Amino acid sequence: RWQALFDPTNTGIITFQKFCDVLGVKPEQARTLRKSVVNNRPLPKDLQIISQNMSPEDQFQIFEFVRSQLDKNLSGQDMTQMIKQWLDKTFDPSWHVVIVDGSYWISYSHLPEQSLQFRLKEKCYLVWRTPKY
Template sequence: MDSFIDIFVSIDKDGTNVITYPELEQYVAENKLDPSMIEKWKQLFDPDNTGSITIESFCDKLGLKPAEITDFREHKDLHAAPPSLPPEIVVISANMSLEDQIKIARETIQIAPGAQTSEELGRLTENLKSFADKTFGGCWQVMVVDGSYWITQTFIPNMSFQFELYNRAYLFWQTSEDE
């Protein structure tokens, strides 16, 4: 069972105890696994097709207790390498703590795939701004850019992060500490 627990923890990198379909697909691709694993996991652990696999459904199917996964994760974290940005993130400019960069990167990776139309991209920037406002406080600006860009900006010290993901640039900066 430890191998299943290790896989769950490896897929659920953000520690939310929920595996999203994009996280599952990313894990399969990164580890060069058989793509049929995705459908098998969906059928086994998400038979109602909710779009995610919860720790409860995972444990229920395997006869595990959620505490076993939590304990495994804590033990693994004690022996893990220091945190780093996900490998698909290419930093353009960073004036922010690594911890905060990781939070923004993980949220973007989780919700950005699939946003293609102008309407979807508009919602994406609104959701990312809302995430930054709630997570870090203050008032944030968020841009998603296809292609080249030039920018001059004013921001709160240590509160700016620009990176490339999936051939788009993502720009985050905080303009005030008050909402």
């Protein structure tokens, strides 16, 4: 039934525009509503934002992805590579990923709205994006 509504030609793809058209919602209204829902979402108790220069929507995507990888018991090296590959694919290339166990000090440059540092469980995660050269 959902397939017939949102993908009547069986392309296997449901676009945001088609989703809004079927529901009778203007895309900008849907975006505004999503932002208000995400912005008012409480942080999980085991997550602490250390520093951020990023939209709340992007932050939550990153939090959810990192959390989804924790049960895989990856090495630190494999985890940083997995996060970087996902960030490059999801938000465009040139991301840097550091996972820290304990205290750290860091100074770096990044693209606007492309930096996040957070603590999840026992580790700190630092991700930022630089320009492509």
